[in-house]
Amino acid sequence: SRNIRLAVIPGDGIGTEVVAEGLKVLEAVGTKIEPTHYDLGAARYHRTGETLPDAVLDELRGYDAILLGAIGDPSVPPGILERDLLLRLRFAFDHYVNLRPVKLFPGVATPLAGTPTENIDMVVVREGTEGLYAGTGGVMRRGTPHEIATQESLNTAHGVERVVRYAFEKAKARPRRKLTLVHKTNVLTFAGDLWQRTVNRVAEEYPEVSTDYCHIDAASMFFVTQPERFDVVVTDNLFGDIITDLGAAIAGGIGLAASGNINPEGAAPSMFEPVHGSAPDIAGQGKADPTATILSVSMLLDHLGLHDEAARVERAVAADIAERGAARSTQQIGDDITARVSG
Amino acid sequence: SRNIRLAVIPGDGIGTEVVAEGLKVLEAVGTKIEPTHYDLGAARYHRTGETLPDAVLDELRGYDAILLGAIGDPSVPPGILERDLLLRLRFAFDHYVNLRPVKLFPGVATPLAGTPTENIDMVVVREGTEGLYAGTGGVMRRGTPHEIATQESLNTAHGVERVVRYAFEKAKARPRRKLTLVHKTNVLTFAGDLWQRTVNRVAEEYPEVSTDYCHIDAASMFFVTQPERFDVVVTDNLFGDIITDLGAAIAGGIGLAASGNINPEGAAPSMFEPVHGSAPDIAGQGKADPTATILSVSMLLDHLGLHDEAARVERAVAADIAERGAARSTQQIGDDITARVSG
Ligand SMILES: CC(C)[C@H](C(=O)O)[C@@H](O)C(=O)O
Numbered sequence A, B: 001s002r003n004i005r006l007a008v009i010p011g012d013g014i015g016t017e018v019v020a021e022g023l024k025v026l027e028a029v030g031t032k033i034e035p036t037h038y039d040l041g042a043a044r045y046h047r048t049g050e051t052l053p054d055a056v057l058d059e060l061r062g063y064d065a066i067l068l069g070a071i072g073d074p075s076v077p078p079g080i081l082e083r084d085l086l087l088r089l090r091f092a093f094d095h096y097v098n099l100r101p102v103k104l105f106p107g108v109a110t111p112l113a114g115t116p117t118e119n120i121d122m123v124v125v126r127e128g129t130e131g132l133y134a135g136t137g138g139v140m141r142r143g144t145p146h147e148i149a150t151q152e153s154l155n156t157a158h159g160v161e162r163v164v165r166y167a168f169e170k171a172k173a174r175p176r177r178k179l180t181l182v183h184k185t186n187v188l189t190f191a192g193d194l195w196q197r198t199v200n201r202v203a204e205e206y207p208e209v210s211t212d213y214c215h216i217d218a219a220s221m222f223f224v225t226q227p228e229r230f231d232v233v234v235t236d237n238l239f240g241d242i243i244t245d246l247g248a249a250i251a252g253g254i255g256l257a258a259s260g261n262i263n264p265e266g267a268a269p270s271m272f273e274p275v276h277g278s279a280p281d282i283a284g285q286g287k288a289d290p291t292a293t294i295l296s297v298s299m300l301l302d303h304l305g306l307h308d309e310a311a312r313v314e315r316a317v318a319a320d321i322a323e324r325g326a327a328r329s330t331q332q333i334g335d336d337i338t339a340r341v342s343g
């Protein structure tokens, strides 16, 4: 089989450290990968003023997949790297599915008292290209007592239907076959109506999937009090952002939360990244847990059709997690998981 | 002292049940109140098509305060009662502070393993009149493959500054003197910039208050993993909605979460209500916990300057909670707390 052409964007802060471990595992699993590193993020921005040059974006389009570490640094004003680099990639490559499993691995302590491992096992299908992330809105009379600042949530039938269909397919393939729409239909009535109608309509094609609805506020509560309510969750971009960090928290922490920004049709490369950020406070100290990145590598392999390899990586992670004792460095965790993958 | 003129809106579902207990406690505390009941909610909507007639709104304006149970019923399409009744009251009476304490009472089990009681003690100051709750937005080509649905978040210097000032005052009066802005400045750049600049500017007038910032996604995680990070939280309407349900969950459940919709200048009556909804699934069965309403009554008394009475109600609730054993009915809990208030 031909080599996998992988674009690697380590990014900022701990991004570099965790990506190095992800690549180690990827090599150990025996895939023929050709990684090409791209220097994008805060350092490049400060050096050249560039976030994501058009030529680089075009080049990235030619890869089979992208592995990303983390983007963002306090030295750059909020929104610049997020919008012009991370979100630009998600939008340009039409990553309309932001797939985020929320699964408690055996042996991992959840902060939720008395919650059995099997009660936390869901997949959040977060829309990735619309909603409040569209970036539309503006400001008038900035800095005056009469300032007005707006943000717009844009939702299209096209955008909602395709991610809802994806979520139904996911739900159909899981044992519980349950799909929960999370939104705020009682306040965001225009967008909520579109989401709810779309779920209702697509549900008719999936009689084997049971559907449910939960307001985002109630869902946040249930993530903590009754996580077993959820199997597949489909939600918009912003609600998905919030609820997957909460999901990471209940499933043992942001150090374990993986994600895929997926273009299901393969019209552009999909991009895999840990849910965590660049964590400048612990960067360069070998303290970051690379597990989230390694699980993202497993999702990447799965997406490329390398299901056995994906499963091997996930099993290695599960085994490593189950035996965690004393604190280990980023590199040590990477080495230990690599050894299990190779062994 | 003159009688307190109180408008009572029991509303839907368990609203009626919990409000009855709240009133019982209010009478027992020895305040001279004159309650007037208003029949608003799903039943009236079905009977007359009315949600909140203008004449009723005008009448309500004349009261010293409003006690509200819960609004909403599945028989009414999402958004109608919320928007035309509950949110209309909040907007018409300019309840720009939605005050929601998140406090773990001794004896209450938090779902968070190993979290000491004192680690969960914060106040969320949620903006109540702007943001995505403005209800602006629309839909085009509804029901077609080309449908577009939008929602707009409207944020004004006026609206943000007044709630931020209120939050700084709250923070100044608390022992820890810490204020955290929760937003999503890296994505909602226009609104986020207004919020962050406002906090920075007002902070200069409060050198004794330390300020902090946290993205909504990270905050949701920290509510679960490190709730002790938070003292006073100030945030927008939607983020406040989400985070206070999460707050209720970590502080022992929605049955204990109180709130005040406050017009600090007293230009219109403030309105006190439990954070929970109408819970149609358990309505009429005497299963609802009236404690959230009773704590809202305590906030109401405090708002009216009856600080001793407010403290007595809160102490009675704390004592009741500390000794909770077998399940009791709504009425029994109300009676028990009433006995402590009178005794
Ligand atoms: C960094 C930020 C723009 C991003 C988001 O909000 O999507 C992050 O929080 C995430 O969840 O991947």
Ligand SMILES: CC(C)[C@H](C(=O)O)[C@@H](O)C(=O)O
Pocket: A186, A187, A217, B072, B082, B086, B241, B275
């Ligand atoms: C019922 C609903 C409109 C309301 C809100 O979103 O504000 C409720 O969730 C609350 O928190 O008081």
